[in-house]
Amino acid sequence: MSLHLRHDLLREGFSDDELRSLRRRGTLCPVRRGAYVHGPPPADAVEEHLLKIRAATEYLSEEAVVSHVSAAVVHGLPTWGLPLARVDVTRPGRCRGGRHGELVHVRTNTLDPAEVVVVERMRVTSLERTVVDVGRAVPFTQSLVIADAAFAREGWDGERAWGLLAAMRRWPGTPAARRVLEFADGRSESVGETRSRVLLANAGLPTPVLQWCVPGTRHRCDFAWPEAGVVGEFDGRVKYGRLLRPGQDPGDAVFEEKLREDEIRATGRAVVRWTWADLDAFGPVAARLRAQLAAR
Secondary structure, three states, rough: OOEHHHHHHHHHOOOOHHHHHHHHHEEEEEOOOOOOEEEEOOOOHHHHHHHHHHHHHHHOOOOOOHHHHHHHHHHHOOOOOOOOOOOEEEOOOOOOOOEEEEOOEEEEEEHHHHHHHHHHEEEOOOOOHHHHHHHHOHHHHHHHHHHHHHHOOOOHHHHHHHHHHHHHHOOOOOHHHHHHEEEEEEEEOOOOHHHHHHHHHHOOOEEEEEEEEEOOOOEEEEEEEEEOOEEEEOHHHHHHHHOOOOOHHHHHHHHHHHHHHHHHHOOEEEEEEEEOHHHHHOOHHHHHHHHHHHHH
16 A cells, blocks of 8 residues: 655646545545555555555654554564554663653664665664664563564564673663563464463463474474473464465364364374363363473
8 A cells, every 4th residue: 555645746747736635535545644555545553554654754754763563564563452543663872761742752862874774665673773772662472462473573683682781781671582582482473372382370280392293194283392292272263364275264274273273183193172262261181280280
């Protein structure tokens, strides 16, 4: 979806009266003051936020860099549970807090040129700087969702991320970011799997092996406690979408998943499954896992 700026439209010959008329008719929809899209804005919050970022950067100084949650959006990282109403940017300089506007949150912080990359013609903090900044600024689970996805990216440099964190040792939120880096694991393949890891740890359960290949089968499980003979599977709708082959419907995928589970159980291992809804009340799942682990 293309972004149209007021000053560009005026340069093309439109008048302000015409622009007002186009807005009233719904032909133009404002993303922010002076920035529009044709027709209704995108229903997807991430797509809408990308438009807001593009609109904001047109009106900010050239030194401003897209950062924090907005940088995660530009990098294509999942932003589960995070508000996307306001655009995050950082201006390089001595740390002097920030300015919380209705549309843009501007921070002033140390920002090395090596920590800035260009994505889709936008200047944005690098993957490593983004993960560290988010880890300092937003709740643990939401930060971890972003970090797990970043860890799985080709080109992720964990050593560089730890170096950035060390240089920020006196900055607010550094202990929280350290916890995120310590816990992050690129083998988590979805938001649900990341949330599950946090809930398993919070329940005091042993740390599972991720993406474990079941001996004697062709199958891989999301979570496993190999010595106990127990595996865990998070069932999200996205997962069944990934399982679909051309021409296959969801019912076929579910049936094949049932056969897969039967093969795993035939090896003598217990299988505990849970869904997205279970993540909001994880106690029963934790109890089932605890019982299986104790029984073996």
